Amino acid sequence: MQNRVWAEVSLEAIAHNFRLLSARYRDVAAVVKANAYGHGLVPVARACVSAGAVRLCVATLEEGLSLRKAGLSQPVYPLSALLPEEATDCVRADLTPFISSPEFFAAFATAAKIAPIPARCYLVFDTGMGREGMNSQELKSLRESCPPQVEIIGIATHLSSADEEDLLPTKAQGAAFAEATADWFGEVSVTNSPGMLRPIRYAPPLSGAGGAFHRAGAILYGIEPYPGALEECPALPAMVVKARLTLVKSLPEGATVGYGRTHTLTRDSVIATVPAGYGDGWLRRLGNRGFVSVQGQRCPIVGRVSMDQCQIDVTDVASVSVGDTVTLIGEGITAAEVAHWAETTAHEPTTLLNSRVPRHYPSSV
Known part of the structure; x- marks a missing residue:
């Protein structure tokens, strides 16, 4: 039976785009949330892994569990805030959540007591998005009181305006993040697709960071995050x-x-x-x-x-x-x-x- 309406997805294009981004920006995570921007969660994740992806980003617990059920063992990062009652499944599936509140951190730490090794997570610092993330005092408190069953491997933020012509808000976010993480020695993650293509100049430079990874979303699928983006990075529509x-x-x-x-x-x-x-x-x-x-x-x-x-x-x-x-x-x-x-x-x-x-x-x- 022929379909009345359908989508044809080129996994080759997505793999090509991931390799292109990785060659230009080094440590790149494939953002496959929202059914891989409509392209298909598991097929796209597998294509990216075959192209060299070692990090996969999702939005929800269910998306992370779907990747685990499909046999994908790479680090999986739920980017959106999760509910406290989802912490146990998050730990059991060895997901690495981006944590935006002390409440979820407490639930995650409690769930981690059953884990054979410390459960890993990122903390999210709100530098101006006004959505996910904590303030600097909350970050400091959680880092100082982190129990042994939890390993805080990184700190992240999200850019609110990197796709806009006015880059001053984005640079301000970068500067705020750099200041808040000046004494941080773990990983960091700041940039989304437009942030990758329009690099932020941190002031001051990140000090002692254990590495920074980019979160490639729209550009991974050959979708322009802002006009002219594909001229700067010729990703293929997928x-x-x-x-x-x-x-x-x-x-x-x-x-x-x-x-x-x-x-x-x-x-x-x-x-x-x-x-x-x-x-x-x-x-x-x-x-x-x-x-x-x-x-x-x-x-x-x-x-x-x-x-x-x-x-x-x-x-x-x-x-x-x-x-x-x-x-x-x-x-x-x-x-x-x-x-x-x-x-x-x-x-x-x-x-x-x-x-x-x-x-x-x-x-x-």
Whole structure:
């Protein structure tokens, strides 16, 4: 049975991107959270490991456990704050959480009493993101009172504005982090994709650090974290999203298309139905704004995107039939461009694609 809508994921492109990043930035972790930005958690993690990844970053406990269930033994770092009741499973799975609160640290230390070796973790310092992380006094207190069953191997922070033109906030975060970790001799982790591509100049330099690793997210998938990023680092786009037309019909000038009658035809038109809607994760905001590619020609999305479908104007395409393949992302339409039409972040178009959109991996690495 042929799929109505599907995504083709190039694991070769992702492996290539990881090798490219590793050659340029040395210690790089593959961020595979949120189903690897929609590309497939386990297949992408395996591709990155085959390309040399020794660190994998996730967001949730469930993602970390899925990697362990798949047989991946590399260090796995849950980046988001976890619930205290998740600490025991975190320890048992030998995950290395980024800890953002004394409450979770206490639960983690209690759970670690059963571990055969000290349970490892990172502490997160809030340098201005205002999301995860602790203040410098909380960091100092936990480091000084750390029990023997816990090993704090690193300190991390997260950059709030590294993808913005104004780099002053990012440099301020870097300086704050450097000051807070001046006497730290373990590992550190600061940079996300835009932070990697726009290096921060720490002031003062990190003193006695045991190494720093980068967290490669969007750029790992060939998605631009900011305009022009792929010119600086030519990572390959890894996903193409396609669908097969389910209906082609002629409508007269003056007819309206879709819910709310938001599009009125200004000429006799040929309108085709693409069986992808927000029920698949195809953004509703693309209605009357986005485009798809039909036979290499851009065709506008007309009317609102509904739950299970959207309509496109194919009047100017020579010959269109039910069953023809259209491209939603790919053939010159990038995820960043789709995001621009929808006024959202470049990672959202691929990440939102849900389980109703099967992922195909044409070949393996």
